[in-house]
Amino acid sequence: MEKKVFLIDDESALRHTLSLGLMQHGYDTEPCENGIKALKILEMYKQKHRHFDCVVLDLKLPDIDGLKLLKVIKHLHPETPIILITGYGSESIGEKARLEEADGFLEKPFSVDDLSHLLSEVTVQPQPEEEPSRAEAVTQSCYVMVKLGASADVMKTYRDLSFHENVLYCDAVRGEYDLVLLVQADDRRTLDGVIERDILPAPGVTEAFVMAVETPMIEESMNSLMAEVDAVLGRDKQEAQAGNKRTFRAGASSYVFLEIEREKFDAIFPSLYFNDQVVYCDCVRGKYELVLLMKGTSFADIDNTVRNSISSLDGILRVKECPIINFFEY
Numbered sequence: 001m002e003k004k005v006f007l008i009d010d011e012s013a014l015r016h017t018l019s020l021g022l023m024q025h026g027y028d029t030e031p032c033e034n035g036i037k038a039l040k041i042l043e044m045y046k047q048k049h050r051h052f053d054c055v056v057l058d059l060k061l062p063d064i065d066g067l068k069l070l071k072v073i074k075h076l077h078p079e080t081p082i083i084l085i086t087g088y089g090s091e092s093i094g095e096k097a098r099l100e101e102a103d104g105f106l107e108k109p110f111s112v113d114d115l116s117h118l119l120s121e122v123t124v125q126p127q128p129e130e131e132p133s134r135a136e137a138v139t140q141s142c143y144v145m146v147k148l149g150a151s152a153d154v155m156k157t158y159r160d161l162s163f164h165e166n167v168l169y170c171d172a173v174r175g176e177y178d179l180v181l182l183v184q185a186d187d188r189r190t191l192d193g194v195i196e197r198d199i200l201p202a203p204g205v206t207e208a209f210v211m212a213v214e215t216p217m218i219e220e221s222m223n224s225l226m227a228e229v230d231a232v233l234g235r236d237k238q239e240a241q242a243g244n245k246r247t248f249r250a251g252a253s254s255y256v257f258l259e260i261e262r263e264k265f266d267a268i269f270p271s272l273y274f275n276d277q278v279v280y281c282d283c284v285r286g287k288y289e290l291v292l293l294m295k296g297t298s299f300a301d302i303d304n305t306v307r308n309s310i311s312s313l314d315g316i317l318r319v320k321e322c323p324i325i326n327f328f329e330y
Contacts, residue, residue: 006038033263067097070082083104087108140184144208145287148179213282251295252298252299255293256306256322257291292310
């Protein structure tokens with residue numbers, strides 16, 4: 001399981017560089033630009049029984065002094081190690097960081113390797129997430145994006161994977177990948193076992209990218225608003241989000257994978273959710289941050305929506321479309 005790092009820094013370029021660099025070292029990074037938002041995110045994670053393995057905190061933030069925020073986070077989350085970073089290094093600042101029980105200290109400029117090395121020293125093996133109550137328990141899900149070899153029997157591999165008991169959907173697609181699978185299990189260990197034992201070694205599979213599905217980290221007020229809108233419009237989109245139900249019968253459908261600026265997630269996610277052509281929108285961890293299943297009267301219709309209503313959203317960095325092929329129409 002990847003370790004999860006909470007990066008709090010007001011420099012957009014630094015957040016982006018460190019997020020990409022740490023991903024190459026096996027860390028999943030949640031970036032944040034200020035202290036107030038950081039405290040809200042920490043509270044949301046706590047409410048959803050999730051945690052960060054480490055906090056990387058800039059000394060100079062636009063709204064809260066970094067040392068004060070360090071003290072608050074240490075009080076609220078004493079088990080979480082914190083690394084303080086600063087472009088204004090001095091012995092006195094380093095001493096203050098130690099007095100406030102910072103677990104590490106780095107002066108800018110530093111490399112991703114420097115930070116990764118320090119993270120490996122202050123963090124331990126990822127802790128299991130706090131077990132939710134039975135009433136709150138949910139299945140574990142992930143997307144697996146599969147590439148097949150040139151000589152692969154596509155139809156056979158497609159059928160074999162489609163009928164696997166843990167594969168909710170297996171779709172043949174056009175584009176960079178050949179198959180997109182949605183895999184589910186009762187727990188993370190079982191899910192990882194299914195992927196390693198049954199999917200990655202499947203005949204014809206040459207490459208596969210796994211992206212774990214995560215609960216969207218949005219404020220409860222927005223959750224309530226989305227539910228109210230669904231009720232007024234007489235639709236069950238939130239139920240489809242939770243269960244990944246197919247809600248279309250005809251026309252074209254396509255997966256759309258999005259790389260985004262994660263600190264702009266709060267604005268991006270509702271815009272996608274309220275788009276009538278988005279059947280569901282899943283938050284994932286890995287190569288992309290969001291996976292959409294879109295419907296339309298044709299692939300050109302979907303392309304038009306992606307180009308005019310999605311790619312233009314502030315914070316969208318990269319879009320990858322994978323139109324779904326219906327073998328049984330040929």
